[in-house]
Amino acid sequence: MSAHQHAEGQLPHEPEKATLEGRNKVLGFWIFLGAETVLFGTLFSAFIALRHQVLDGPTAQHLFELPMVFASTMILLTSSLMSVFAVQAMHNNKVKAMIGWLLITILLGLAFLGLEITEFNTYVKEGHTLKTSAFSSSFYTLVGFHGAHVAFGVLWIGLLIAQILKKGLTVVTAPKIYLSAIYWHFIDVVWVFIFTVVYLMGKVG
Amino acid sequence: MSTQAAQTAHDAHTHTHTVKRYRGLLDWLTTVDHKKIGILYMIAGLFFFVVGGLEAILIRIQLLKPMNDFVSADTYNELLTMHGTTMIFFAAMPLLFALMNAVIPLQIGARDVAFPFLNSLGFWTFFAGGVLMNIGWFNGTVPDSGWTAYAPLSGPTFNGTHGMDYYVIGLQIAGIGTLLGGINFMATIINMRAPGMSFMRMPIFTWSIFITSVLIVFAFPVLTVGLVALMFDRLFQANFFEPGTGGNTVLWEHIFWIFGHPEVYILIMPAFGVISEVVSTFSRKRLFGYSSMVFALVLIAFLSFMVWAHHMFATGLGPVANALFSIGTMLIAVPTGVKIFNWLFTLWGGSIRFTTAMLFAVGFIPTFVMGGVTGVMLASAPADYQYHDTYFVVAHFHYVIVGGMVLGIFAGLHYWWPKMFGRMLNEGLGKLTFWTFFLGFHLTFFVQHFLGLLGMPRRVWTYLPNQGLDTMNVISSIGAFLMGFGMIVFVVNIIITWIRPRNAAADAWEDGRSMEWSIPSPPPEYNFKQTPLVRSYDAWWKEKMDGKTEMTPAEPVGPIHMPSPSILPLLMSVGLFIAGFGFMYDHLVLSIGGLAITFACMLLRSVFDDRGFHIDPEEEVHA
Amino acid sequence: MKRILPLLTGLALLLSGCGRADLSVLNPQGPVAQKQYDLIKISISIMALVVVVVFAICIYVLIRYRRRPGDKTIPKQVEGNHTLEIIWTVVPLLLLLILGVPTIQTVFGLAKDYSHDKNAIHVKVTSRLYWWEFEYTDYGITTAQQLVVPSNKKIAFELASGDVKHSFWIPSIGGKLDTNPGLTNRMYLEFPKEGIYRGKCAELCGPSHALMDFKAQSVSPASFDRWVAAMKAPAVMPADAHIAETFRSKCLSCHAIGDQGTNGAPNLTGVGGRETVGSILYNDVSPGAAEDNFRKWITDPQKVKPGTTMPSAADNQLTPDEINGLAKYLAGYKLNY
Incomplete structure (x- = not known):
C-alpha cells in the first residue's frame, strides 16, 4: 500500500511480490487458474464425448483448415513470448519497454481474434452453427470460451497499459501486470491443447 | 501478517487517507469486514433454511396419507426440486460460509481475509443467485426436474417453460460467489497465518475449511460448465444433452456428479471441523490424534473426486465401472472411521460439559455413523440396484447432511455465537432446540430406510394405500413437524438473545483453545490489536496453561491498515441478476445492460486503487 | 434415543422377512433379488456391528467422563495413540474386504448378458x-x-x-x-x-x-404359450357396431389391439384382464371395478395421471353412451391363458 512513495527506480526487483496484498494476489490468481484448468478440462471432456455426433452437419475433417489454425497458434505463442519480455522489462524497471511489449502482446491477441472470427464466419456459412449437432455445440462452446478469454485478456491488458501510463509502475500496478502475463500464458497453454485435441485430432479423425 | 507488512502499514500511516465510512444499512451493504460478511451469510442462510424447511413441511404434509392431494403433482415436483436446491446451495453453503468468515481469520490470527472485496462480492453474488432462483415462485415458473436436473427432463424438449432457467441461471450466479469464497479462503489460510502458525499447528476447523476450499475450487468449475451447456441447450438450441440431435444425457450425469460428489464433502468437511473443535473444548482436552485427523481430511477430499459414479450404478455403466467405484467408495469409510474414533477418544478421559453446542456435537457422532454405514451399504453396487432412487437413499443422505452437517452447523452456531455477537444464546432454549430437532430428525428419517426397502421410490408425489407404507409415512411426517418446532425455538432464542445486552466474555466458554477466544467478544474491527505469536497447537490454551492472560504479541502496537468499504460488489451482483433475467426472457437490452453494470464496476475497481484507512487501536481504546 | 437405535436396527433385521411379497426388497421372490438381498444382509450385519461398537463407546464415555459441578481439574492432554489408530484403520479395512469380495462377485454375476441366449x-x-x-x-x-x-x-x-x-x-x-x-x-x-x-x-x-x-x-x-397364442390371435372388436366404429376411429389412432392400430400408446390387447387400468386404478377392489375404472380413465385421464398424453372424453368428443360402451367392451376384453 505504500507504493506511491517509492520513486521511480526504487522499486524492489520483484515489485509484484513486495507487499502482502501483492503476494495474496499472485497466490489467489494461481488458485483461480487451477479452477480455470478444471473448467477447460470439463469443456474438453464434453467435447471429446460429443465430437463424433455430427448428424447431418459438416464433419471436422471437412471443416478445419490446418494452415490457418497453425497461423493462429503461432500468433498466440509469439504473443505469449512478448508478455514474457514485458515482465522481464518490468523486473528491470524499464517501463517504456514494458509498455511496448504489452502493446505487441495485445496486437497479436487481436490478430488471433480476427482470425478466429473469420474462421467461425466460414464455418457458419458452411452450415456449422451452434444448433447443428452435438459436435458443433461442444466445438463452439470450447473454442468460444477460449476466444472470450482472449478477448477479456486484450481488454484487461489494454486497461493496464492505460493505468501504467497514468500511475506509473508501482507495487500496486506491478502485480496486475504480472497476473495478466500469467493469465496470458494460461490462455496460450489452453490453446495448445485446443490445437491438438480439436484440430489435429479432428483432422486425423 | 509479517513484520514487513506491518512496517509498510506503518509507513503508509504517514499519509492520512480519508475514507467515507457508512452507518446503518449502508454499512452492511458496503462492508468488506469478514465478521460482518459472516453475519450476512448467516442471516441469508437461515432465511433460505426456513424457506427450504417450509418446502419440506409441505412435502411431508402431502405424504402424510396415501393418494393425498394436498398439493398437485406439478407443485410437488417443484417443491422437491426447490427444497433440495435451496437447502444445498442457499442454506447449507452460506451457513458454512458464515462460520468460515466468522472464525477462520480469528483462528489464524489474521486481521481479515486475503481478499476482503472479493469476500463481499462472493456474498452478494450468492444472494443474487438465491433470490433469482426463488423468484420463480412469484410468477409460477418454478424449477421442477429435481436438484440433479437430469437431462432430458430438464432440457428444452421436455421442459418448455422458464422453470429450469431459474435453476440454471440462479445456480450459475451463486456458483461464482462460492468459487470466489473458495479461492479467498485458500489464499487466506496459506498466506495470512500469524507468525509461528505452521500448517501442523493450525486449528482443525481451519484445516477442514482449507480442504473444503480446495474442493470448492476444483469442483465448482465443473458445475459451471454443466450449467453453461444446459443453458446453451435451453436458450440457444445447442445439443449437449438432447438425444435427438446427438447429445448425451449420461454426460450430464457424469458432469453433475463429478461436481456433486465433492460438493457433498464440501458440506460435511466443515462440520467435521466444528465437531472436532467443540468436542475438544467441552472435554477440556486436546484433540486426540490431530495429525491423523488432518491426514483423514486430506484423504477423504482426495477420494471424493474418485467416486462420483456411485451415484450412477443404475445408469448402466457396466460391471467394471460399477465394481471399481464400489471399492473406491467403500475406502472412504476408513478415514471417516478414523475421525469417529478420534472424537470418541478425545471424549475418553475428558471432563465433558454438556452445553447446547456439545449436545449437538455428541448427537452428531452416532447419527453421522448411521449415515456413514448406510453409505457403505449403498457403495455395494448390486445392493444399490435395490436402494437407488428409493427412500433408502433419501434416508441416507439426510442422515449425513442433516444428521451430519446441520447438527454440525447448529453446534458451530451455538459455540461461536458469543464470539460473533457478544451474547450467549439461552442454554435452556438451546437444549430444547436440540432435543426436539434431534428426536424429530430420527423420527423423520429412520423409518425412511424401511420405506425404501419396502418399495417406495423417492421423489414420488403420492403412493397407493395398502402397500405397507402408510404408518411409517405418518411417523416420518410427525418427525418433520417436530424438527420444524425445534427450528422455531432456535429462531425465538436468537430474538430473545438479540434484545438482551452483551454478556459474553472473551473466552466465553472458559475452556477455549484456539486464538479466537483470546480476543474480545465480539472482536474489534481489526481483530487483533497486535498480531499474535503462535507457540504451539491450541495456541490460546498453551498461553493460558503458561499463566498468561493474552497472546504473546509478534509486533508492537501501531496503526492498523484497513480496506475501504465498497458498494461495487452489490452493484456487480445486481448487474448479473439483471443480465440473468435478460438471458432467460431473451431480452437483449437487459442482458447487455446487466453485464455492462458488472463490467463497469470491475473497471472502476481496477482503475481506482483502494488505499484504505488506518485505525489506531490505542486511540480507539481512549475514545 | 441412542439406546433405542441399535435395538431398532436389530428389530429391523427380524422384520426383514416382512413387507409385501410382490413389492418388498426384503421379501425376494427371485434369484436376482435374492443375491441382492444376501448382500444387503451381509452389509447390514457388518454395519450393525460397527454401529453397536460406536454407540457403546459413545454412551460409556458420555456417562463416565461427564463433568461434575465445580470440577476445575484439567484432564491429561493426550496427543494420540499409534496402536489404537492402527487398529481402527486396519479393522475397518478387513470389514470392507468381507463386503467387497461378494460385491464384486455379484456385480459381475448380475451383469451376465443373455441377449443372445436362445433359451431366454x-x-x-x-x-x-x-x-x-x-x-x-x-x-x-x-x-x-x-x-x-x-x-x-x-x-x-x-x-x-x-x-x-x-x-x-x-x-x-x-x-x-x-x-x-x-x-x-x-x-x-x-x-x-x-x-x-x-x-x-x-x-x-x-x-x-x-x-x-x-x-x-x-x-x-x-x-405363457397360451398367452402368446392369444396375443397373436385376431383382435376381438366391440360387438356393437357404433362402439366398434368409435373405438376404431377414436382409440386405434394411437392404441393398438391385436393386429390393428398403432403402437403410439399402450397396446390394449386383453386389457380387461390386466390388474389395473392406467397402471394405477386397481380392478380387484370390487366386482365391476374394472368397468368403473375404464370409465373414470376415459372420461378424464388427467385427473388420474397428470401430464399423460391421453386425451379426455371431451377432447375426443365421446358421448356418455360411448364412454359406457367402450368401458364395458374394454373391461370385458380378457385373454384366456
Missing part, C-alpha cells in the same frame, strides 16, 4: 411418459403395462426410453436399471414363483412419476 425370453422394454411397453422380439408381439413371463426361463431385457429417463424396477424380483434415451441397457431377471409383482418407475420423469407403475406376471410355461 427376450423382451424390449420401452418406457414412455407414463407407461411401459413390452415387446417380445422372439414372438413379434407387444403388450403394455403388464409384463407376462414364463416362470421357467431367464428373461433378457433390453431397456430403452422413448422420451426422458425412467428406471425399470421390480423390487421383489431384482434391482433397477435406468432407461436412457439414445442408449440401450441390458439386464436379466428370473421369476421362478408364479404370481403378479409390482413394478415401479424409479427415476423422476415428470408429474406422474409416482403413478408410473407396471405389473410383472409370472405364469407357468404352458400358460
Whole structure:
C-alpha cells in the first residue's frame, strides 16, 4: 500500500511480490487458474464425448483448415513470448519497454481474434452453427470460451497499459501486470491443447 | 501478517487517507469486514433454511396419507426440486460460509481475509443467485426436474417453460460467489497465518475449511460448465444433452456428479471441523490424534473426486465401472472411521460439559455413523440396484447432511455465537432446540430406510394405500413437524438473545483453545490489536496453561491498515441478476445492460486503487 | 434415543422377512433379488456391528467422563495413540474386504448378458411418459403395462426410453436399471414363483412419476404359450357396431389391439384382464371395478395421471353412451391363458 512513495527506480526487483496484498494476489490468481484448468478440462471432456455426433452437419475433417489454425497458434505463442519480455522489462524497471511489449502482446491477441472470427464466419456459412449437432455445440462452446478469454485478456491488458501510463509502475500496478502475463500464458497453454485435441485430432479423425 | 507488512502499514500511516465510512444499512451493504460478511451469510442462510424447511413441511404434509392431494403433482415436483436446491446451495453453503468468515481469520490470527472485496462480492453474488432462483415462485415458473436436473427432463424438449432457467441461471450466479469464497479462503489460510502458525499447528476447523476450499475450487468449475451447456441447450438450441440431435444425457450425469460428489464433502468437511473443535473444548482436552485427523481430511477430499459414479450404478455403466467405484467408495469409510474414533477418544478421559453446542456435537457422532454405514451399504453396487432412487437413499443422505452437517452447523452456531455477537444464546432454549430437532430428525428419517426397502421410490408425489407404507409415512411426517418446532425455538432464542445486552466474555466458554477466544467478544474491527505469536497447537490454551492472560504479541502496537468499504460488489451482483433475467426472457437490452453494470464496476475497481484507512487501536481504546 | 437405535436396527433385521411379497426388497421372490438381498444382509450385519461398537463407546464415555459441578481439574492432554489408530484403520479395512469380495462377485454375476441366449425370453422394454411397453422380439408381439413371463426361463431385457429417463424396477424380483434415451441397457431377471409383482418407475420423469407403475406376471410355461397364442390371435372388436366404429376411429389412432392400430400408446390387447387400468386404478377392489375404472380413465385421464398424453372424453368428443360402451367392451376384453 505504500507504493506511491517509492520513486521511480526504487522499486524492489520483484515489485509484484513486495507487499502482502501483492503476494495474496499472485497466490489467489494461481488458485483461480487451477479452477480455470478444471473448467477447460470439463469443456474438453464434453467435447471429446460429443465430437463424433455430427448428424447431418459438416464433419471436422471437412471443416478445419490446418494452415490457418497453425497461423493462429503461432500468433498466440509469439504473443505469449512478448508478455514474457514485458515482465522481464518490468523486473528491470524499464517501463517504456514494458509498455511496448504489452502493446505487441495485445496486437497479436487481436490478430488471433480476427482470425478466429473469420474462421467461425466460414464455418457458419458452411452450415456449422451452434444448433447443428452435438459436435458443433461442444466445438463452439470450447473454442468460444477460449476466444472470450482472449478477448477479456486484450481488454484487461489494454486497461493496464492505460493505468501504467497514468500511475506509473508501482507495487500496486506491478502485480496486475504480472497476473495478466500469467493469465496470458494460461490462455496460450489452453490453446495448445485446443490445437491438438480439436484440430489435429479432428483432422486425423 | 509479517513484520514487513506491518512496517509498510506503518509507513503508509504517514499519509492520512480519508475514507467515507457508512452507518446503518449502508454499512452492511458496503462492508468488506469478514465478521460482518459472516453475519450476512448467516442471516441469508437461515432465511433460505426456513424457506427450504417450509418446502419440506409441505412435502411431508402431502405424504402424510396415501393418494393425498394436498398439493398437485406439478407443485410437488417443484417443491422437491426447490427444497433440495435451496437447502444445498442457499442454506447449507452460506451457513458454512458464515462460520468460515466468522472464525477462520480469528483462528489464524489474521486481521481479515486475503481478499476482503472479493469476500463481499462472493456474498452478494450468492444472494443474487438465491433470490433469482426463488423468484420463480412469484410468477409460477418454478424449477421442477429435481436438484440433479437430469437431462432430458430438464432440457428444452421436455421442459418448455422458464422453470429450469431459474435453476440454471440462479445456480450459475451463486456458483461464482462460492468459487470466489473458495479461492479467498485458500489464499487466506496459506498466506495470512500469524507468525509461528505452521500448517501442523493450525486449528482443525481451519484445516477442514482449507480442504473444503480446495474442493470448492476444483469442483465448482465443473458445475459451471454443466450449467453453461444446459443453458446453451435451453436458450440457444445447442445439443449437449438432447438425444435427438446427438447429445448425451449420461454426460450430464457424469458432469453433475463429478461436481456433486465433492460438493457433498464440501458440506460435511466443515462440520467435521466444528465437531472436532467443540468436542475438544467441552472435554477440556486436546484433540486426540490431530495429525491423523488432518491426514483423514486430506484423504477423504482426495477420494471424493474418485467416486462420483456411485451415484450412477443404475445408469448402466457396466460391471467394471460399477465394481471399481464400489471399492473406491467403500475406502472412504476408513478415514471417516478414523475421525469417529478420534472424537470418541478425545471424549475418553475428558471432563465433558454438556452445553447446547456439545449436545449437538455428541448427537452428531452416532447419527453421522448411521449415515456413514448406510453409505457403505449403498457403495455395494448390486445392493444399490435395490436402494437407488428409493427412500433408502433419501434416508441416507439426510442422515449425513442433516444428521451430519446441520447438527454440525447448529453446534458451530451455538459455540461461536458469543464470539460473533457478544451474547450467549439461552442454554435452556438451546437444549430444547436440540432435543426436539434431534428426536424429530430420527423420527423423520429412520423409518425412511424401511420405506425404501419396502418399495417406495423417492421423489414420488403420492403412493397407493395398502402397500405397507402408510404408518411409517405418518411417523416420518410427525418427525418433520417436530424438527420444524425445534427450528422455531432456535429462531425465538436468537430474538430473545438479540434484545438482551452483551454478556459474553472473551473466552466465553472458559475452556477455549484456539486464538479466537483470546480476543474480545465480539472482536474489534481489526481483530487483533497486535498480531499474535503462535507457540504451539491450541495456541490460546498453551498461553493460558503458561499463566498468561493474552497472546504473546509478534509486533508492537501501531496503526492498523484497513480496506475501504465498497458498494461495487452489490452493484456487480445486481448487474448479473439483471443480465440473468435478460438471458432467460431473451431480452437483449437487459442482458447487455446487466453485464455492462458488472463490467463497469470491475473497471472502476481496477482503475481506482483502494488505499484504505488506518485505525489506531490505542486511540480507539481512549475514545 | 441412542439406546433405542441399535435395538431398532436389530428389530429391523427380524422384520426383514416382512413387507409385501410382490413389492418388498426384503421379501425376494427371485434369484436376482435374492443375491441382492444376501448382500444387503451381509452389509447390514457388518454395519450393525460397527454401529453397536460406536454407540457403546459413545454412551460409556458420555456417562463416565461427564463433568461434575465445580470440577476445575484439567484432564491429561493426550496427543494420540499409534496402536489404537492402527487398529481402527486396519479393522475397518478387513470389514470392507468381507463386503467387497461378494460385491464384486455379484456385480459381475448380475451383469451376465443373455441377449443372445436362445433359451431366454427376450423382451424390449420401452418406457414412455407414463407407461411401459413390452415387446417380445422372439414372438413379434407387444403388450403394455403388464409384463407376462414364463416362470421357467431367464428373461433378457433390453431397456430403452422413448422420451426422458425412467428406471425399470421390480423390487421383489431384482434391482433397477435406468432407461436412457439414445442408449440401450441390458439386464436379466428370473421369476421362478408364479404370481403378479409390482413394478415401479424409479427415476423422476415428470408429474406422474409416482403413478408410473407396471405389473410383472409370472405364469407357468404352458400358460405363457397360451398367452402368446392369444396375443397373436385376431383382435376381438366391440360387438356393437357404433362402439366398434368409435373405438376404431377414436382409440386405434394411437392404441393398438391385436393386429390393428398403432403402437403410439399402450397396446390394449386383453386389457380387461390386466390388474389395473392406467397402471394405477386397481380392478380387484370390487366386482365391476374394472368397468368403473375404464370409465373414470376415459372420461378424464388427467385427473388420474397428470401430464399423460391421453386425451379426455371431451377432447375426443365421446358421448356418455360411448364412454359406457367402450368401458364395458374394454373391461370385458380378457385373454384366456
